[in-house]
Every structure is written in structure tokens, then in C-alpha cells.
Amino acid sequence: MTLETEFRTRAFEDVRRALLERREIALLDVREEDPHARSHPLFAANLPLSKLELEVPLRLPRRSVPIVVLDDGEGLAQRAALRFTELGYTDVALLAGGVRGWAAAGGELFQDVNAPSKAFGELVESERHTPALDAQEVQALLASDANMVVFDARRFDEYQTMNIPGSISVPGAELVLRAQQLAPDPTTHIIVNCAGRTRSIIGTQSLINAGVPNPVTALRNGTIGWTLAGLELAHGSTRRFSPATDGAVRVAAAAAARAVADRAEVGRTTRDEARRWADEAVRTIYRFDVRTPHEYESSHVPGFRSAPGGQLVQETDMFAPVRGARVILADSDGVRANMTASWLAQMNVEVYVIDGLTPADFTEEGVAPPARNAVTPPASDEISPAELSALLQSPGTVVLDFTASANYVKQHIPGAWWTLRAQLADALPKLPPAQRYVVTCWTSALARFAAPELAELTGKPVQVLTGGTSAWLAAGLPLETGETQLASPRIDRYRRPYEGTDNAREAMNAYLEWEYGLVAQLSRDGTHGFHVI
Structure with missing residues (x-):
């Protein structure tokens, strides 16, 4: 396949109907986070093309899920659709007209990140x-x-x-x-x-x-x-709650949480049924452990991933971007899963809590293993930190860093150029002449996917820094800070209004005004199905 491959389109009314009927659909905005935050449909989850291979396995676990990709005319959607198809996804379409097409057809556009959750909060x-x-x-x-x-x-x-x-x-x-x-x-x-x-x-x-x-x-x-x-x-x-909880307090809290979940009509399931649902692969299934990350790493039910309940409600579109999917929650106390599920149910999510778990079910330790459909990076020519350090003593080697821009500003290899993978072609004219390139990110996980794309664009040798910038740091080699060499605009992350913008007061007031208007936007949008108990 090539970029000229024609993908079918799905119109606003078709997507809207799927949302209203609670059919599975992954409406994906493949722009970077900052342009996404400026304008997007309510349930358009942000999955940047730059990081697609790293994020897709967890966020889209079922390869036959209906995917609708959008951008705002930058050409990213076509490229992303092609990549989804190469990765084995079988139902991929483009949103007709992208963001502007959605608006032109009468669709409501939302701002900021996690818009569904924030709008729901205002409705509550x-x-x-x-x-x-x-x-x-x-x-x-x-x-x-x-x-x-x-x-x-x-x-x-x-x-x-x-x-x-x-x-x-x-x-x-x-x-x-x-x-x-x-x-x-x-x-x-x-x-x-x-x-x-x-x-x-x-x-x-x-x-x-x-x-x-x-x-x-x-x-x-x-x-x-x-x-x-x-x-x-x-x-x-550093003040935080004590992890120990009195047994009587826990029992009372569990009873109260279960009552709230029942009022919200949360579904009930068992460990074995949840495992069977996941293995059947006829529906998109998300299985989350909603306890603290520390508890999760100490022990968890195999197949479940860490998603602390408060953040799952706050960032539902990030954890579970497939609208119409089935979400299954687990905890060890009957409180956190039921309370989290009560909110997801009110957000029109098909959600279940596992009943009957015992300590014997929590048999896995540490962070979750890689997703079953994890994408294997292309083979690459590697270079060690010591070898790169020696190369940089003479001209001809250009280092490209594909990490998050905030990480780059915090610390990077001296002389490295920060670059957005999805905008690599636009970044190249800003770079100095090179005989060879070395690519990195914090671990080189993303850099490995960028390496063959850079080689194809330049025709020059490209090597991947083994272990990434973290290995460079571990080797005791020098680092520099700041926006020293930016080959791409810093649009990979939307700057929240409380993060110290130059006009912080104006930005914060504007943010609050936006939140106040979300209930009216929900009414105009009409696709959410939210209900408040």
C-alpha cells in the first residue's frame, strides 16, 4: 500500500448514529495533543500518529474494531489509516471532511483534553x-x-x-x-x-x-x-492517606459503594467470565485494576492493567478510546471498583465489576506485561552511548531526539535536535548537513520506528542509540537543557492553563469560562447518553 491508497469515508451522520446506538467505534484524532485540544468532536480520542505503534496495542486491543480517523486537513489521517491497515486493523475509514467536515455537517466541536469527562462533571x-x-x-x-x-x-x-x-x-x-x-x-x-x-x-x-x-x-x-x-x-x-484501613471501615465503605453502583445499574461479572470475554475477541474488552499503582505492582489479577479509578473517570477517552466497548473493573475491597464503575455507567459506558475476588486471584506482580498484539519495531543498526560520544567529537553526525518535548527541555544529548516523528519531512530542512544520523528518545522505543522513515527521506545511514537518552545518562555522559535545537514546533502537549503560561490569569479565566459552557455544548451535541443518578 502507498499514501495514494484510497480509504472509504464515514460521514458525520453515520458516526453520530453509531455513538447513539452504542455500537463500537474508535473515533481517533491523530494530530498532536495541542491541535487536538483546540478543536475536536466530543468522543474523538487523541492518538497521535507520531506515537501510534506504541499506543495502539493497549488502546485498541481488537484489530477488527471499527476505526474512524480524523485530522484537520494536514494529511495525517490518510497516513494513519495506512499504518493501521499495515498493522492488521481491518475496518479503517476516514472521517468525511475531518474536523471542519464535522462542524459543517452540524457537529459540535469541543476544546481541551479529556472533554467527555470534564463535560460530564459539569453535568453532574x-x-x-x-x-x-x-x-x-x-x-x-x-x-x-x-x-x-x-x-x-x-x-x-x-x-x-x-x-x-x-x-x-x-x-x-x-x-x-x-x-x-x-x-x-x-x-x-x-x-x-x-x-x-x-x-x-x-x-x-x-x-x-x-x-x-x-x-x-x-x-x-x-x-x-x-x-x-x-x-x-x-x-x-507529601501528606497522603495511610494505606491501612480499619476492617469495619472497609466493610461499611464497601456496602455503601455497592449500593451506589446498583443505583447506577453497574453490571456484575466473575473472574472467569471476564477472562472468557477477553479471549472471545468479539467485543473490545478493557480490564482495569482501579487501586493505587503501588497496590497493583504488589499483586494484581492477570490480564488487568493499572488505571487508578479517579484518573480512569477523568481520562476515560485515554484509557478506553473505543466508544461502545465493554469495561471490566477489579479491586481488592469492593469500594474503588464500584465507585469508579458508578461514574462510568453514568457516562454511558458498559461497565462491569468483578465479584468474588479473593487474595488467591492476585497472582501477578510488577508492571503489566506488553500487550499481546504489541508492535515489533523494525530491525535497526545500533550504536552505543560511548560510540556516539566519540562520533560527536567531529562533524558529520546529527542526533534527532523523538522524546516528549518536555523531556527534551529537561535534559538531552548536547546538540540533539528535538523532532516530531509525524513532521519529520518538514523538520529536515532545518537540520545541518549530515553524513549520518543517530536517533534517540528516552528509551529509543519510539526512535526505532522513526529510524527507517528518516533513512528513506534522506538516503543517509541512520543508527539507533541503544538504550536511548537514559543509557547516555547512565553512562555519565554530559547533558544539556532548554529549547536548544527545535526542528519541530512544540505541539506534542497542550499546555494546561495552570502550568505557567505568560498570561496565566487570562488563560485560567478562559479555561473556567469554557468549563462553565460545557453543559450547553453537551445539549447541542446530543451524542453522549450521559445520565446522572
Whole structure:
């Protein structure tokens, strides 16, 4: 096949009908994250062409799943469709007209990342009137030594970056399990926060849905609202929940979580049935362990992958991009899987919780093994860090680094050029003359796929750095930092509005305004099928 291969197209109405009928469909935006975040259909999951081979095995486990690829006229969709076909996917089409075609046909376009989850969060607040306090009100309570506790519902690394002073890290799926132990006095006021709005809303409503006796309130607009109020955030905090949970507390939390899941009409299954479903391969099956990453690595049920429940609800389109797929959840306590499933069910996901698991079922340790359909990289000519270091003492060798741009800025091989794989042809004219090229990324996993493409474009010898930049670092060789040599624009990651843009206040206000408008956008879109219990 060549780039001239003709792929069939699927029109807006066809895709919309599949979404409404809950038929399986993977609507994939193959642009980089930044252009994706600027404009895309609600359920268009971002799967950049640059990293396609690395991400596809986990995110699209079934090769006969209907795939619809889109871009905004850059030509990436055609290239991605061809690559999907080469990888053995049998039902690949292009979205007619791409992003602009969707809009022209009457489709709604959304901004930002994880738009389905964020829109759902706004719908929850709109329908349940989730209680919230603004930053000044929370600060006044803290200043008066009120009987209160602040739970940060984000990932622990996000919490460490910036947090409300005195808050405790309790990621979203842990809230119902840990709340009573952290706030045993039922009069203690629990405040839940995140960076913006979604995880604050979902976390607060989780505790309310589970019948926690404490007064529970969201911090309105999270750390963004705190910053806009002129209040100082803490950095580098380490306060987190204790992993031990009292047996009676756990039993009570499990009963409450099961009741919430039943109200949301979550499906029930067994370990053996879940395994059989996965082996049948007639449906796309995602199996997730929603406990903490540490618990997962200590022991987990074979075949399940780590997806902490709060993040699974926040990033559903990333973990399970096939709309209409079957999602199966497991935990060791009956709390986190049921609470997570209750939210996924309300998001119109076909979700099941495994009942009857015992410690004997958690037989696998460590990180999950490679996906069964992992893509084998092309054979490559390798070069060691020491050999590359010697080559760089004289001209003629150009190093291309295909890692994430943030990683490149943090540290890279001196003189290396940061490059987007999907824009390699556009990057080449910016590079100095070369007799040979060496390609790398942090591990060289992505570089191995880029190597033959670079060789074909240039006709020059191309080698892969064995072990990638991490091996260079381990060898004690020098590194440099900063945006020293950019051959491609830094569009691989959308910069969130709380990450220090030059107009941070304007960006944060614009972000909040966007979130406030999501309920109206959902109404205009009409494809979501969300319902709030």
C-alpha cells in the first residue's frame, strides 16, 4: 500500500448514529495533543500518529474494531489509516471532511483534553447542585482553625507540584474508602479540591452519593480558583492517606459503594467470565485494576492493567478510546471498583465489576506485561552511548531526539535536535548537513520506528542509540537543557492553563469560562447518553 491508497469515508451522520446506538467505534484524532485540544468532536480520542505503534496495542486491543480517523486537513489521517491497515486493523475509514467536515455537517466541536469527562462533571454539578465554597471561604475556615480537612483528589505527583496548604493527597477513587478514617468525627467538614473543577465535583459527589455523614463541599475551581483569588499554594507537600484501613471501615465503605453502583445499574461479572470475554475477541474488552499503582505492582489479577479509578473517570477517552466497548473493573475491597464503575455507567459506558475476588486471584506482580498484539519495531543498526560520544567529537553526525518535548527541555544529548516523528519531512530542512544520523528518545522505543522513515527521506545511514537518552545518562555522559535545537514546533502537549503560561490569569479565566459552557455544548451535541443518578 502507498499514501495514494484510497480509504472509504464515514460521514458525520453515520458516526453520530453509531455513538447513539452504542455500537463500537474508535473515533481517533491523530494530530498532536495541542491541535487536538483546540478543536475536536466530543468522543474523538487523541492518538497521535507520531506515537501510534506504541499506543495502539493497549488502546485498541481488537484489530477488527471499527476505526474512524480524523485530522484537520494536514494529511495525517490518510497516513494513519495506512499504518493501521499495515498493522492488521481491518475496518479503517476516514472521517468525511475531518474536523471542519464535522462542524459543517452540524457537529459540535469541543476544546481541551479529556472533554467527555470534564463535560460530564459539569453535568453532574448542574443536575445534583454539588455544594461548593470559593477560595476565600475555604481560606477563612482554615485561618479560623475550623474542624475541617482538605482532600486533594488528583494524582499524588500533581498534588506535590502544587496544593492547598495543609491538604492531604487522597486521589478520587480512594475518597470513599479513606474518608471515615481520615475524618472520623462526623462533624468534620470535608473539602475536596483538584486543579480545576471536574475531580473536585466528582470527588465531592462520590462522598455524598456514598452517604458519608460529614458535611462535604468542593473547592470551587480548585487550585485555579485559589490562585485567581491571590492566595498562595504550597509546593512539594507529601501528606497522603495511610494505606491501612480499619476492617469495619472497609466493610461499611464497601456496602455503601455497592449500593451506589446498583443505583447506577453497574453490571456484575466473575473472574472467569471476564477472562472468557477477553479471549472471545468479539467485543473490545478493557480490564482495569482501579487501586493505587503501588497496590497493583504488589499483586494484581492477570490480564488487568493499572488505571487508578479517579484518573480512569477523568481520562476515560485515554484509557478506553473505543466508544461502545465493554469495561471490566477489579479491586481488592469492593469500594474503588464500584465507585469508579458508578461514574462510568453514568457516562454511558458498559461497565462491569468483578465479584468474588479473593487474595488467591492476585497472582501477578510488577508492571503489566506488553500487550499481546504489541508492535515489533523494525530491525535497526545500533550504536552505543560511548560510540556516539566519540562520533560527536567531529562533524558529520546529527542526533534527532523523538522524546516528549518536555523531556527534551529537561535534559538531552548536547546538540540533539528535538523532532516530531509525524513532521519529520518538514523538520529536515532545518537540520545541518549530515553524513549520518543517530536517533534517540528516552528509551529509543519510539526512535526505532522513526529510524527507517528518516533513512528513506534522506538516503543517509541512520543508527539507533541503544538504550536511548537514559543509557547516555547512565553512562555519565554530559547533558544539556532548554529549547536548544527545535526542528519541530512544540505541539506534542497542550499546555494546561495552570502550568505557567505568560498570561496565566487570562488563560485560567478562559479555561473556567469554557468549563462553565460545557453543559450547553453537551445539549447541542446530543451524542453522549450521559445520565446522572
